[in-house]
Amino acid sequence: MNANALVAWNFRRLRSVADYPQEALAVDAEIDRTYVSRLERGLENPSVAVLERLARAQTYRIFFSFR
C-alpha cells in the first residue's frame, strides 16, 4: 500500500461521509475541481500545501455541518 493511494482513499471517504460534493470542496479549498477528481482516484502526487488546503476545507465542513 502506498501513501498516495491511502491519502486518496481517505479524502474521498471523508468527503462523501460529510456529504460534500467535489465541486464544493474544490471551491472552498481553492483547487480546481478536476484536480480534486484526479487526486481522489490516486492519479496525483499532491504536495503538503495542497493537502493542507483540502484538509482545512474538510475540517470546516465537518465542524459546521448539522448531522
Next chain:
Amino acid sequence: MNANALVAWNFRRLRSVADYPQEALAVDAEIDRTYVSRLERGLENPSVAVLERLARAQTYRIFFSFR
C-alpha cells in the same frame, strides 16, 4: 502555523533524536541530500511520495536501532 513548517520541524526533530545524519537519510530514502536540507528548513513544499520515502527510512532507522 502552516503544514510545511510543521512537517519540516517534525522531520528534523525525529531524525536528530534517532541520531540519523541527513546524508544517510537521503541515501536510504533515495532523495538528494541538498533537498533534505532545504526540506528540513521549511524551504520546500514536498509531495506525498517524498514524505513517504523519508518516513519509511525514518521508520526502519528507529526499528533497527539499538538505543
Next chain:
DNA sequence: GTGTGACTCAAAGTCCGTT
C-alpha cells in the same frame, strides 16, 4: 456532479560544487 485528455508553466526534485 464527476471523469478524462491535452495542455502550459512554475515548482519539485537532482546534480554538481564550495563553504
Next chain:
DNA sequence: AAACGGACTTTGAGTCACA
C-alpha cells in the same frame, strides 16, 4: 555533517473543453 549556490531536468499545479 550540514548549509548554500547555480544550473539543470522532471513533475506537480492549475486550466479548459468535452463527455
